[in-house]
Amino acid sequence: MTAGRFAPSPSGRIHLGNILCCLLAWLSARQKGGKVILRIEDLDAARCPIRYAEQMIKDLRWLGLDWDEGPESGGPDEPYFQSRRTALYQDALKRLEGLVYPCFCTRAELHAASAPHREDGQTVYAGTCRNLTAAQRAERAAKRSPALRLRVPDREFSFQDRHMGPYAENLERDCGDFLLRRSDGMFAYQLAVVVDDAAMGVTEVVRGADLLSSTPRQLYLYQLLGLTPPEFFHFPLLLAPDGRRLSKRDADAGLDSLRGQVSAEKLLGQLAQLAGFHPSGAPTPAEGLLDEFSWEKVPREDIRLPERLFA
Numbered sequence: 001m002t003a004g005r006f007a008p009s010p011s012g013r014i015h016l017g018n019i020l021c022c023l024l025a026w027l028s029a030r031q032k033g034g035k036v037i038l039r040i041e042d043l044d045a046a047r048c049p050i051r052y053a054e055q056m057i058k059d060l061r062w063l064g065l066d067w068d069e070g071p072e073s074g075g076p077d078e079p080y081f082q083s084r085r086t087a088l089y090q091d092a093l094k095r096l097e098g099l100v101y102p103c104f105c106t107r108a109e110l111h112a113a114s115a116p117h118r119e120d121g122q123t124v125y126a127g128t129c130r131n132l133t134a135a136q137r138a139e140r141a142a143k144r145s146p147a148l149r150l151r152v153p154d155r156e157f158s159f160q161d162r163h164m165g166p167y168a169e170n171l172e173r174d175c176g177d178f179l180l181r182r183s184d185g186m187f188a189y190q191l192a193v194v195v196d197d198a199a200m201g202v203t204e205v206v207r208g209a210d211l212l213s214s215t216p217r218q219l220y221l222y223q224l225l226g227l228t229p230p231e232f233f234h235f236p237l238l239l240a241p242d243g244r245r246l247s248k249r250d251a252d253a254g255l256d257s258l259r260g261q262v263s264a265e266k267l268l269g270q271l272a273q274l275a276g277f278h279p280s281g282a283p284t285p286a287e288g289l290l291d292e293f294s295w296e297k298v299p300r301e302d303i304r305l306p307e308r309l310f311a
């Protein structure tokens with residue numbers, strides 16, 4: 001059975017980009033008669049107070065995007081808050097033990113290391129702590145608690161994104177050893193997302209193209225943990241009218257201001273029009289889009305929001 005998911009990080013009020021993500025995930029799964037899982041990605045406790053998650057749940061209900069498992073659904077193992085699932089991530093970390101090493105680099109050191117920058121702005125880890133001796137590790141551990149990194153191979157990881165097409169990355173060259181746990185003990189997104197998508201039986205991951213370059217790292221984790229990866233559908237990003245990336249700081253695009261201005265149906269109709277599968281742009285509930293939606297109609301280039309979306 002198809003299982004899709006919403007996996008929002010509640011670090012603010014949801015914005016149009018998050019809504020488009022949930023709408024596409026919902027349509028893609030429901031069109032196949034599949035289920036939808038809501039998982040709140042709140043590992044960063046300082047940035048994700050519970051009130052944001054509660055508001056997010058209310059906003060999704062207001063939008064009429066329903067789910068079968070997750071907070072308050074009564075589904076199999078609800079509630080799905082990542083902050084309550086850390087024992088699972090710890091367990092996965094243990095299974096990766098031989099490939100994991102402590103990294104003592106400070107942010108400044110990481111920045112200073114002469115690693116090339118990737119297209120997406122992230123740096124490639126230079127491998128500074130990869131081959132420290134036991135004595136060097138002990139000496140550094142006395143001063144600073146380490147983050148944990150996964151050793152990656154000099155090998156290409158490729159996959160067929162179901163919307164964006166083929167994508168490949170050599171993990172050592174293009175990414176470097178990546179974090180599984182931060183120095184403050186917080187588990188990294190890459191590890192948690194793989195453990196959870198597999199544990200929840202997710203068969204399709206729908207998310208913004210900003211996460212396309214995370215996928216090879218996740219595929220490597222699937223392989224190491226002996227898990228079956230889902231299919232991936234990455235969709236283009238929504239940009240502000242001036243071409244900037246939309247963020248939770250864009251008040252106009254956040255639901256707190258939008259809910260006062262438009263109905264859920266109007267909002268969904270316009271978003272679906274922008275995303276290419278609802279030419280009329282007429283107000284509609286999510287179910288009303290099930291016949292019209294198809295991935296072929298969704299563009300592959302970033303979508304710029306018009307100046308006055310709901311005028």
Ligand code: GLU
Nearest residue numbers: 007008009041193206207
């Ligand atoms: N929690 C992530 C976000 O809100 C999404 C992760 C994913 O879909 O894999 O950006």
